[in-house]
Amino acid sequence: MRKNLNVIAAYSIMMGLIILVGIFQSWNIALSIFNLCLISAVMTMGANIQWGYAGLINFGIMGFTALGGLAAVLISVNPVQEAWSAGGTNILLSLFLIIGIVLAVRFVLKRYQKSKIRNYIIAAIIISGIIIIRLVSEPGIEAIEEVNPARTGFLGGLGLPIIFSWIVGAFFAGGLAFVIGKVALGLRADYLAIATLLISEIVIAIIKHEDWLTRGVKNVIGLKRPAPYEVNLQETEWFINLVEKFNSGKLALISDLSERQAALNQFVIEGSSVFVKLCYSGLFLVVVIILLILTQKALYSPWGRMMRAIRDNEEAANAMGKNVVKQHLLIFVLGSAIVGIAGAMLVTQDGLFTPGSYRPLRYTFLIWVMVIVGGSGNNFGAILGGFVVWFLWIESAPIGLYLVNLTTAGLEDTHFLKVHLIESVPYFRFLMMGIGLLLIMRYRPKGILPEKIEIK
Amino acid sequence: MDFLNAIILLLNYIFVPALAYGSQLAIGAIFVTLIYGILRFANFATGDMMSFGTMVAILFTWYFQSIGLTIGFLPTALLAIPFAILFMGLYMLIIDKFVFRYYRLNKSPPVQLAMVSIGVMFVTQAVVRIIIGPSDRRFFDGEKFLIRANDFKEMTGLNEGLAIKSTQVITIVVTIILVSTLFWFLNRTKTGKSMRAYSDNEDLALLSGIDPKKIVMITWMIAAILATIGGVLYGLDKSFKPFTYFNNMLPIFAAAIVGGIGNPFGAFLGGYVIAFSEILLTYAYKKFFMYILPESMEPDGLVQLLSTDYKFAVSFSILVIVLLYRPSGIFKGKIL
Numbered sequence: 093m094r095k096n097l098n099v100i101a102a103y104s105i106m107m108g109l110i111i112l113v114g115i116f117q118s119w120n121i122a123l124s125i126f127n128l129c130l131i132s133a134v135m136t137m138g139a140n141i142q143w144g145y146a147g148l149i150n151f152g153i154m155g156f157t158a159l160g161g162l163a164a165v166l167i168s169v170n171p172v173q174e175a176w177s178a179g180g181t182n183i184l185l186s187l188f189l190i191i192g193i194v195l196a197v198r199f200v201l202k203r204y205q206k207s208k209i210r211n212y213i214i215a216a217i218i219i220s221g222i223i224i225i226r227l228v229s230e231p232g233i234e235a236i237e238e239v240n241p242a243r244t245g246f247l248g249g250l251g252l253p254i255i256f257s258w259i260v261g262a263f264f265a266g267g268l269a270f271v272i273g274k275v276a277l278g279l280r281a282d283y284l285a286i287a288t289l290l291i292s293e294i295v296i297a298i299i300k301h302e303d304w305l306t307r308g309v310k311n312v313i314g315l316k317r318p319a320p321y322e323v324n325l326q327e328t329e330w331f332i333n334l335v336e337k338f339n340s341g342k343l344a345l346i347s348d349l350s351e352r353q354a355a356l357n358q359f360v361i362e363g364s365s366v367f368v369k370l371c372y373s374g375l376f377l378v379v380v381i382i383l384l385i386l387t388q389k390a391l392y393s394p395w396g397r398m399m400r401a402i403r404d405n406e407e408a409a410n411a412m413g414k415n416v417v418k419q420h421l422l423i424f425v426l427g428s429a430i431v432g433i434a435g436a437m438l439v440t441q442d443g444l445f446t447p448g449s450y451r452p453l454r455y456t457f458l459i460w461v462m463v464i465v466g467g468s469g470n471n472f473g474a475i476l477g478g479f480v481v482w483f484l485w486i487e488s489a490p491i492g493l494y495l496v497n498l499t500t501a502g503l504e505d506t507h508f509l510k511v512h513l514i515e516s517v518p519y520f521r522f523l524m525m526g527i528g529l530l531l532i533m534r535y536r537p538k539g540i541l542p543e544k545i546e547i548k
Numbered sequence: 549m550d551f552l553n554a555i556i557l558l559l560n561y562i563f564v565p566a567l568a569y570g571s572q573l574a575i576g577a578i579f580v581t582l583i584y585g586i587l588r589f590a591n592f593a594t595g596d597m598m599s600f601g602t603m604v605a606i607l608f609t610w611y612f613q614s615i616g617l618t619i620g621f622l623p624t625a626l627l628a629i630p631f632a633i634l635f636m637g638l639y640m641l642i643i644d645k646f647v648f649r650y651y652r653l654n655k656s657p658p659v660q661l662a663m664v665s666i667g668v669m670f671v672t673q674a675v676v677r678i679i680i681g682p683s684d685r686r687f688f689d690g691e692k693f694l695i696r697a698n699d700f701k702e703m704t705g706l707n708e709g710l711a712i713k714s715t716q717v718i719t720i721v722v723t724i725i726l727v728s729t730l731f732w733f734l735n736r737t738k739t740g741k742s743m744r745a746y747s748d749n750e751d752l753a754l755l756s757g758i759d760p761k762k763i764v765m766i767t768w769m770i771a772a773i774l775a776t777i778g779g780v781l782y783g784l785d786k787s788f789k790p791f792t793y794f795n796n797m798l799p800i801f802a803a804a805i806v807g808g809i810g811n812p813f814g815a816f817l818g819g820y821v822i823a824f825s826e827i828l829l830t831y832a833y834k835k836f837f838m839y840i841l842p843e844s845m846e847p848d849g850l851v852q853l854l855s856t857d858y859k860f861a862v863s864f865s866i867l868v869i870v871l872l873y874r875p876s877g878i879f880k881g882k883i884l
Contacts, residue, residue: 149659211873275872281659282590286801287871290864293798301857453673453794457592457666464663519677526670530647533664 132478138430144469155292160261160435182232265432467539492520574819575778589661595797601776808877
């Protein structure tokens with residue numbers, strides 16, 4: 093109990109802060125912060141597995157998040173029959189062609205010795221393959237994008253419940269990670285960082301511009317929900333009764349009947365959105381807890397010990413007969429898959445998929461700040477980092493506004509400096525993140541909750 | 549005649565823009581490569597440092613414009629550059645003193661320095677946005693075109709016009725001057741040689757009496773010059789927007805690695821490799837083929853290898869291919 097005191101204290105402070113937001117601002121804001129904190133926590137767990145367990149830098153988190161989001165679209169949206177009949181065959185044909193190219197390249201790689209001619213053959217296969225695919229897919233893509241472009245214009249998905257996409261998103265992200273890992277894991281740490289950053293940009297470019305698959309920048313809105321809709325809730329008997337019971341104290345104070353009804357309606361509207369958010373919180377909490385149990389088990393298993401050995405001294409681990417390359421690939425895939433889950437969760441919660449919103453600052457660097465601040469190598473630390481940083485990211489605008497008002501109290505309200513500062517309050521969050529990261533890196537390089545390894 | 553038209557077309561839409569864009573990337577790439585070679589970390593704050601320098605230059609430009617100080621047909625920003633460089637150098641030295649020095653003296657692994665540079669990135673980004681705001685700003689004044697497309701058509705009687713913007717010429721001229729001075733400095737002067745020696749082997753350099761403090765300071769100064777000039781040239785040619793500058797970090801990194809990181813000459817050429825491949829692969833060649841092929845063979849489609857949406861993706865794919873087949877870069881930088 094005693095040794096976990098700092099963990100418990102840190103988490104209680106965090107929960108206390110969120111509850112304070114609930115009391116002083118509103119429960120809606122508090123819950124949406126809490127939900128995004130949970131999603132961030134899943135992302136940091138993924139990044140933490142790669143960085144904290146194995147020392148791999150993955151700056152491609154944005155790409156994996158977006159792939160998870162793509163999975164949510166492809167699973168939950170109903171298929172667009174017209175589009176399938178218009179261009180489905182071309183797309184399927186191109187898919188087979190891609191598989192064919194990969195098999196052909198593999199065949200050449202296996203069959204022939206390493207030589208210049210082999211490289212030329214591979215290049216020829218890939219280039220001619222790309223040209224053929226373009227010729228095959230172009231009419232199909234055009235046909236698909238012409239099907240009702242204002243509302244669909246893409247192939248749609250499978251029409252399954254969106255919850256499945258959390259698993260599929262993990263597989264998508266893991267698959268991409270496998271490819272990237274095969275290509276880039278041999279690189280030195282900071283090159284791996286740059287390579288993954290650039291590859292994730294390529295992923296985003298594809299998602300943004302392949303309209304037949306994702307609708308691109310036209311966004312996919314109105315995704316299915318695993319939780320009830322507010323409008324439906326507001327008309328459900330048991331929910332109204334529940335709200336009435338919950339607020340009976342306040343309602344009893346109002347004597348006028350019509351006023352009481354109006355107040356009740358207000359409570360029901362507020363309550364419904366809180367209820368929906370609570371549903372999401374419950375779902376996300378389940379995911380976080382399952383992942384936490386799994387990652388904790390993994391950390392203290394022989395496998396976790398091996399990973400740390402590899403991280404701390406690659407040569408020694410290699411000399412002991414551990415397959416460093418294979419383990420690095422495995423952990424890269426696992427971590428990315430977890431990030432993929434988070435990506436799908438994020439889209440599920442938002443109910444929309446906006447490829448234009450994936451930016452490295454928000455989805456890669458911010459997640460890294462969370463991991464470093466929270467404590468790399470410690471799962472509880474990583475989750476806490478997700479909470480703390482996301483909380484500050486959201487609440488820094490009010491805090492910044494307060495600080496501006498405090499420091500410029502002597503100036504008139506129309507003074508240009510004050511107006512300018514108040515206008516730029518949203519950017520104080522960058523300042524806060526940067527200074528926070530620098531201070532943590534300097535004075536507490538292992539994070540708020542440092543890694544501690546106990547031999548059990 | 550048709551053949552000439554085709555050539556002018558390519559010059560106008562591919563060669564001149566790519567040369568200007570490549571020069572801007574090349575300056576940035578040399579900046580990355582110098583920091584990497586001498587201070588030994590990947591600087592993720594590259595784009596934002598450039599935007600900081602540009603911001604200072606813009607503020608000076610506004611000041612000069614307000615007091616009516618201009619330099620004829622040239623943009624006023626050129627006048628502001630030296631002042632901006634001073635500020636930028638000061639900023640870099642402050643950052644180095646309070647942030648990077650500690651890790652350098654502790655001999656932290658490069659990864660940690662890269663993380664720290666992310667912190668610097670956040671802070672710089674915030675400072676820029678708080679001071680000048682996140683919106684798009686054009687600060688170009690003076691003569692816009694050196695040759696207008698219509699004038700060119702009249703002059704030569706060709707169908708295709710060649711438009712050369714003065715910013716493109718300024719970019720190329722300034723780049724040539726800057727880069728040749730830099731290479732002269734690195735290869736011929738004593739300080740430059742000691743910088744290269746330090747980059748090559750730190751311990752040996754220390755043994756031969758090279759003062760690391762001096763080397764680091766000069767590196768930051770050169771970095772300030774490169775960041776400011778590169779940023780201002782890009783801003784003059786396109787426009788200044790903090791977010792775009794942050795994104796420019798990516799092709800700049802690609803250029804530095806493709807050229808062989810730690811090798812300034814490689815970085816210089818890498819910038820052009822990236823710029824030309826981006827534009828060559830995403831240009832629609834339909835008109836070009838219309839000029840050189842007989843009428844019966846004219847293409848139907850746009851004859852575009854990749855849609856322009858994939859401009860960035862092209863440079864990153866080149867990077868991936870280079871990393872796969874020649875991880876030390878085309879011109880042999882440090883071995884990864």
